[in-house]
Amino acid sequence: MEYSPILHNLHVVPSSHVKNKLFVFCIMLSLWVYMIYCCVGYCSTVPNLTYRSVNRHENDSEIDNQDSSVGASRDLLNNENDLDSRGDEWDEIRGEAKALDDNAMSGFLNESESKKLPQAIIIGVKKGGTRALLEFLRLHPDIRAVGAEPHFFDRNYDKGLEWYRELMPKSSEGQLTMEKTPSYYVTKEVPARIYTMSKDTKLIVVVRDPVTRAISDYTQTRSKKPDIPSFESLTFKNISAGLIDTTWSAVQIGMYAKHLERWLQYFPTEQLLFVSGERLISDPAGEMARVQDFLGLRRVVTEKHFHFNPAKGFPALRDLRGTASRTAWGKPKAGPILILTQRWSRG
Numbered sequence: 001m002e003y004s005p006i007l008h009n010l011h012v013v014p015s016s017h018v019k020n021k022l023f024v025f026c027i028m029l030s031l032w033v034y035m036i037y038c039c040v041g042y043c044s045t046v047p048n049l050t051y052r053s054v055n056r057h058e059n060d061s062e063i064d065n066q067d068s069s070v071g072a073s074r075d076l077l078n079n080e081n082d083l084d085s086r087g088d089e090w091d092e093i094r095g096e097a098k099a100l101d102d103n104a105m106s107g108f109l110n111e112s113e114s115k116k117l118p119q120a121i122i123i124g125v126k127k128g129g130t131r132a133l134l135e136f137l138r139l140h141p142d143i144r145a146v147g148a149e150p151h152f153f154d155r156n157y158d159k160g161l162e163w164y165r166e167l168m169p170k171s172s173e174g175q176l177t178m179e180k181t182p183s184y185y186v187t188k189e190v191p192a193r194i195y196t197m198s199k200d201t202k203l204i205v206v207v208r209d210p211v212t213r214a215i216s217d218y219t220q221t222r223s224k225k226p227d228i229p230s231f232e233s234l235t236f237k238n239i240s241a242g243l244i245d246t247t248w249s250a251v252q253i254g255m256y257a258k259h260l261e262r263w264l265q266y267f268p269t270e271q272l273l274f275v276s277g278e279r280l281i282s283d284p285a286g287e288m289a290r291v292q293d294f295l296g297l298r299r300v301v302t303e304k305h306f307h308f309n310p311a312k313g314f315p316a317l318r319d320l321r322g323t324a325s326r327t328a329w330g331k332p333k334a335g336p337i338l339i340l341t342q343r344w345s346r347g
């Protein structure tokens with residue numbers, strides 16, 4: 001057959017044209033898939049952010065409301081809107097890790113991670129040292145914890161378990177998901193609700209001398225509302241007779257044994273761990289060893305993570321930048337050990 005330019009055009013030129021089109025189509029398809037993936041990753045971070053802002057707003061308006069946790073008690077100390085902001089303060093210290101948590105690409109890099117309901121919860125007590133304990137635990141590579149207080153089992157239960165799960169950070173198999181909400185311990189509905197979620201939930205209570213706890217609670221409120229009555233007048237019905245007003249919430253929260261009875265109706269003692277708020281200050285590594293044992297974790301958080309700051313009188317977190325765990329997050333190994341001092345204000 002003779003060479004024909006017409007035939008050549010019919011067979012060769014159209015096929016290379018189709019190839020070009022296919023090539024462009026593939027590139028566009030890949031770009032679309034990538035963009036959709038990024039959007040999905042971004043959206044998964046949105047509920048957390050939304051919750052934080054909504055929660056703050058709710059707390060602002062609740063500041064003068066009765067605290068349902070202690071029933072009909074007199075409550076002049078409901079200033080829990082402070083709690084999340086202190087969480088943010090700690091988050092600044094852990095800024096690097098938090099930024100990675102919120103990064104949509106971290107999900108892309110580790111598809112085996114998912115959000116899970118907490119297997120362990122710090123349930124109390126308010127002003128016991130719960131924030132410090134949670135932040136110490138967040139140093140552990142096998143723990144993923146939400147920084148803000150979800151208040152799911154006391155204030156947001158009607159939102160449902162899916163809502164609660166969405167608040168949790170992603171975790172991989174073998175990692176424990178945790179949260180802390182100190183008002184759970186004194187709220188009568190909470191033990192049954194946690195039991196309904198999972199009867200195997202591990203429960204941690206940070207307790208502290210009830211009198212210093214009450215003073216800490218009161219001091220925090222007075223820094224916001226200087227006009228409240230004196231501590232003595234709120235504590236005593238009759239100061240000369242030494243008669244204490246047990247209807248005051250600051251006193252009620254400190255009646256640890258009374259609240260414990262409710263918990264023991266649902267959970268065996270082995271599932272509850274009482275942590276000493278005092279020892280979290282005097283011997284944080286020792287107390288952390290107990291907590292890690294209770295949670296069935298390796299003792300990773302040890303003396304080397306703490307630095308005692310004599311000026312503040314509190315242990316501060318030591319940021320071990322450059323350790324193996326940091327390099328696991330893709331950070332450079334070089335760099336000096338930084339000692340980060342935590343600014344703690346009373347109240």
Ligand SMILES: Nc1ncnc2c1ncn2[C@@H]1O[C@H](COP(=O)(O)OS(=O)(=O)O)[C@@H](OP(=O)(O)O)[C@H]1O
Nearest residue numbers: 126127128129130131132182216280314315344347
């Ligand atoms: N390492 C470390 N650093 C700073 N503070 C520490 C630490 N360990 C325990 N504490 C004590 O924690 C008290 C605050 O308790 P909470 O975090 O449970 O308060 S809150 O319920 O979340 O508002 C707080 O009480 P006050 O300082 O008396 O207010 C501290 O005494």
